[in-house]
Amino acid sequence: MDSQAETILRTEKLKAFYVLDMHGTQKIVKAVNEVDLEIKENEIYGIAGESGCGKSTLLKALFNAIEPPLRLIGGKIYYRVNWEDVDATSLSPEEKRKLRLEFISYIPQGSMSVLNPVMKIKESYLDFIASHVPEQSRRETLELAQQHIVELGLPKNILNAYPHQLSGGMRQRVTIALSALLNPRIMIGDEPTTALDVVVQRGVIQMLKDIQKKLKN
Known part of the structure; x- marks a missing residue:
């Protein structure tokens, strides 16, 4: 990997939990909990783990496709767009669609x-x-x-x-x-x-x- 390559996606303390209401009781599944990662231009980045450990949930969060019962609890996701860091967690639905x-x-x-x-x-x-x-x-x-x-x-x-x-x-x-x-x-x-x-x-x-x-x- 080129050490000078530009970082195009990074997260800071990313938290994405499933919040479930089960028979009047709220259950929380901490699928993604304080994840920090950095992906550079032209990098192949693999995520390994056992079934049910949160891999797919993390990918959905990185894609900014968070829908109930999944909720973004905290942290940031930054995309590098036109040489600027864009906070993906603050985008409007139309801005998300465009990206x-x-x-x-x-x-x-x-x-x-x-x-x-x-x-x-x-x-x-x-x-x-x-x-x-x-x-x-x-x-x-x-x-x-x-x-x-x-x-x-x-x-x-x-x-x-x-x-x-x-x-x-x-x-x-x-x-x-x-x-x-x-x-x-x-x-x-x-x-x-x-x-x-x-x-x-x-x-x-x-x-x-x-x-x-x-x-x-």
């Missing part, structure tokens, strides 16, 4: 939680781009989607497929491709190779490395 995919993107564990089962892949691309680049025409969007798919080594005709017509590995590749569409500075992956066989896992990891190399350039 997602453009600055930071999230790859969930299950591809079917991203891809609409009754929509073709190209429609998912159209929805993603329309929410961030509304002035772009449908034709321009489809051209961008085709170019993006080909650059990442996926078959162009995949855009006309429905999610259920693809293998688990191919669906995950499509999900990763969507996450990289707007060239974010940070990509967060929540066990992106889960439930895939070893050969497919290797292909997915190589795809992530290729995206990192592409974004670096």
Whole structure:
């Protein structure tokens, strides 16, 4: 890792707890408790731990996707945007939406939680781009989607497929491709190779490395 690389995400004493009301009694689960971390430009940062230790919760917090029963109890999350530290915990919903995919993107564990089962892949691309680049025409969007798919080594005709017509590995590749569409500075992956066989896992990891190399350039 380059010691001179810019820090693009850091946390200070981050606390994110689940606050549950169970039969009139409040239960608190301290999933993320006083976490300090720093991620630099072009760094691959891995988080390891046993099941249920809070890894996914930490990633949701870093992505600033905190929804009940998860609550931000304390601490700060800073994104480095346009050479300035932005306190992600103080952003409005619209400011959060704008930064997602453009600055930071999230790859969930299950591809079917991203891809609409009754929509073709190209429609998912159209929805993603329309929410961030509304002035772009449908034709321009489809051209961008085709170019993006080909650059990442996926078959162009995949855009006309429905999610259920693809293998688990191919669906995950499509999900990763969507996450990289707007060239974010940070990509967060929540066990992106889960439930895939070893050969497919290797292909997915190589795809992530290729995206990192592409974004670096």
